[in-house]
Amino acid sequence: MAEPATAGVAPAAPAAEPVLEVRDLVKHFPLTRGVLFRKQVGAVQAVDGVSFDLAPGETLGIVGESGCGKSTVAKMLVNLERPTSGVIRYKGEDITRLSGRALKAVRRNIQMVFQDPYTSLNPRMTVGDIIGEPYEIHPEVAPKGDRRRRVRELLDVVGLNPEYINRYPHQFSGGQRQRIGIARGLALQPEIIVADEPVSALDVSVQAQVINLMEKLQSEFGLSYLFIAHDLSIVRHISDRVGVMYLGRLAEIGSDEEIYDHPTHPYTQALLSAVPLPDPTARERRDRIILSGDVPSPANPPSGCRFRTRCWKARERCAVEVPELAVPEVFRGDGGPATHPSACHFAAERRTVPTATEPDEGE
Numbered sequence: 001m002a003e004p005a006t007a008g009v010a011p012a013a014p015a016a017e018p019v020l021e022v023r024d025l026v027k028h029f030p031l032t033r034g035v036l037f038r039k040q041v042g043a044v045q046a047v048d049g050v051s052f053d054l055a056p057g058e059t060l061g062i063v064g065e066s067g068c069g070k071s072t073v074a075k076m077l078v079n080l081e082r083p084t085s086g087v088i089r090y091k092g093e094d095i096t097r098l099s100g101r102a103l104k105a106v107r108r109n110i111q112m113v114f115q116d117p118y119t120s121l122n123p124r125m126t127v128g129d130i131i132g133e134p135y136e137i138h139p140e141v142a143p144k145g146d147r148r149r150r151v152r153e154l155l156d157v158v159g160l161n162p163e164y165i166n167r168y169p170h171q172f173s174g175g176q177r178q179r180i181g182i183a184r185g186l187a188l189q190p191e192i193i194v195a196d197e198p199v200s201a202l203d204v205s206v207q208a209q210v211i212n213l214m215e216k217l218q219s220e221f222g223l224s225y226l227f228i229a230h231d232l233s234i235v236r237h238i239s240d241r242v243g244v245m246y247l248g249r250l251a252e253i254g255s256d257e258e259i260y261d262h263p264t265h266p267y268t269q270a271l272l273s274a275v276p277l278p279d280p281t282a283r284e285r286r287d288r289i290i291l292s293g294d295v296p297s298p299a300n301p302p303s304g305c306r307f308r309t310r311c312w313k314a315r316e317r318c319a320v321e322v323p324e325l326a327v328p329e330v331f332r333g334d335g336g337p338a339t340h341p342s343a344c345h346f347a348a349e350r351r352t353v354p355t356a357t358e359p360d361e362g363e
């Protein structure tokens, strides 16, 4: 395996002391053959050297095509998957190798909200039991006698009637179920919420309500969010910073303005060029990049830059040298909006989507 692309780099570190530091995170799923004598014949390199920081109260959005490793990163953060290697630090403490009571204490602070509110809630449990379930594992947060009151309070906090406490999930709409999922995520008063596509399964009209609720809760409780989504417009709306993933690695990371208005990585530029635009004039003026080929298999990723098989700028160097996720040399010291980490040997600004105020000059 090539050296991780981000070794030792802390990309776009926010000013405040990070609540979460992720360094060179790797998850390889073994590929095995045989029934009686299982033999490892390879590995799916789902996540291969991802590093980022999350500041208190910050929202970091993660975008990228299906299968690029977003959910695997999320699961490692909440201990649903064990990293192959790499480090996750919570307030400076390495939590990757904790176990038992110490792990339990730390994990309380990092909770997850899942994508599908239809399958992630147990249909046989009442809403009260679903939201209160985390207290079974952490009775110190809410003593038994106080749990119903807490759950009612949580229902109210997420905009649901506390009287619904004895209802079952099927008695709620999709948006309401996701509110229940969020209430459960909040039960242990975490500092970090990892939200894996929290609105992707919802109707467009309901998505905005859930996003607004998440923003309200963030300012009310000072939460930090890792917000995973396919939809680039939603990510821009909610995120302070955005990381773009491709085939198990981060291609580019920066503030929403840096990524959306000044992208320097060809993959980000291609993704942005495909965003649906409601304004027909903007649609006509946009610089659409059509990528050739499919995403390669993570079991056999390209050498060097993983994007090179689809990149129109690829040269020889791209096949032999893994581009580091760092501020590209051409922009160092420049101080402008392109001065953010981008894992490309030939990083250059290319805006594919015009803004409303931009004069029509063509390319």
Ligand SMILES: Nc1ncnc2c1ncn2[C@@H]1O[C@H](COP(=O)(O)OP(=O)(O)OP(=O)(O)O)[C@@H](O)[C@H]1O
Pocket (backbone or CB within 6 Å): 029, 044, 045, 046, 064, 065, 066, 067, 068, 069, 070, 071, 072, 073, 298
């Ligand atoms: N338990 C597993 N065993 C083997 N391979 C896995 C496992 N979980 C995920 N993968 C593979 O790892 C890669 C990354 O998957 P992951 O679910 O993290 O992607 P994703 O970015 O969340 O995709 P999506 O947008 O479709 O949710 C995929 O190729 C997937 O098939």
Ligand code: SF4
Pocket (backbone or CB within 6 Å): 265, 266, 267, 305, 306, 307, 308, 309, 311, 312, 313, 314, 315, 318, 323, 343, 344, 345, 346, 347
């Ligand atoms: S390193 Fe090469 S292949 Fe990769 S994005 Fe940059 S130009 Fe394209």
Ligand SMILES: [Mg+2]
Pocket (backbone or CB within 6 Å): 070, 071, 072, 196
């Ligand atoms: Mg996923």
